[in-house]
Amino acid sequence: MNKKEVLEIRKQFTPDNCAITRICGCYVDHEKEKKAELKKAFLSLPEEEAFKYFDIFKHTLSGTLGKNLINMEFPLDQELNGGSQEFLLKLRDSRLEDDMLIEEFYDKVIENYIYAENYYIILIHAVYDVPGRSSDGLEMFDASDTVYEHILCSICPVNLTKAGLTYNTETNNIEDRIRDWIVEGPVKGFLFPAFQDRASNVHNILYYTKKPEDLQPELIANVLGSTIPLTAGDQKTTFQTIISDTLGDECDYEVVRNIHDNLNEMLEEAKEEPEPLELSKPDVKKLLTRSGVPLDKLESFDEEFEMAVGEKKTLLASNIANVKTFQIETPDVVVKVNPERSDLVETRVIDGRRCLVIAIDDHLEVNGIEIPCTAVSGSTEYRE
Helix, strand or coil, rough: HHHHHHHHHHCCCCCCCEEEEEEEEEEECCCCCCCEEEEHHHHHCCHHHHHHHHHHHHHHCCCCCCCEEEEEEEHHHHHCCHHHHHHHHCCCCCCCCHHHEEEEEEHHHHCCCCCCEEEEEEEEEEEECCCCEEECCEEEECCCCCCEEEEEEEEEEEECCCCCEEEECCCCCEEECEEEEEEECEEEEECCEEEEECCCEEEEEEEECCCCCCCCCCHHHHHHHCCCCCCCHHHHHHHHHHHHHHHHHHHHHHHHHHHHHHHHHHHHHHHCCCCCCCCCCHHHHHHHHHHCCCCHCCCHHHHHHHHHCCCCEEEHHHHCCCCCCCEEEEECEEEEHHHHHHHHHEEEEECCCEEEECCCCCCEEEECCCECHHHHEEEEEECC
């Protein structure tokens, strides 16, 4: 799913657009015991309660694609009889009216979701009548020919409110606040099937994680049956390892800086695209060549990439690029540069020592103290 497709489904979580038919919930305590369950038509909920659920569902489809929202594909074995895809399809097609299926789903989540405190599993069924679109992109609500039937799951922590004082309007006193249990925003969730090309794609699932580095592999593998992806952090580390292994002892500052500049340029060119920029093995190889990596150093690249990432897998450019900073480190010095002005820093050999040279134009400040331009000679050297 891309940004536009995610946004289109998020827009359904309002009173005017609501396509939710049924909601089920299960409150689980820290001992993994089911303490309370909810099963009812969504439109029967009180208005204020429904609004709070809408907020939870919107958050389950929020964040950055590739980090918080991850497109996953079912492996072929999970699309066979008895696979996770079949189970999720049964759950969807039951419209959440099969109690045994719902209980089985709760049991799967409880067994595989690692969390030491209380939490609330929310599951909804919705039927979105997808409006048609005219040639100029305008929606035609009376020309729908596609129905997107789906389920959305949100897993929310349930925590005790903080102790404190409160004003009691009945007694006109400041008193000790009564602590109660509150359902917080979701930390995990998924949408099935995926909504792609404005229709259902039963081969894919959209997974949500509040913390990109905490994917909960057991939940992905045993409940969703999907292949566990590399986290955003793992993708960055993997890319750095590929660069280091490919260049070896000849890992040059200028080449690394070129890779940084070229990656950011690619991201800038693709920022208006609905799909996040993905780099396949040929794309990364082309990036390295363009950045000045010698051809003889790319002889082992294919093998390095396949071992680290996989032959047919990709890396998200936004996960491997440093768009906010250009940082240079030595054991004693850390230099942070505006990523758009990495050209201000270069390496030179001065008096037989390799140095970083930083160009200074019209402003220099040290510990908040401005240094007059007449006091510097135009550049600053950091010797290694």
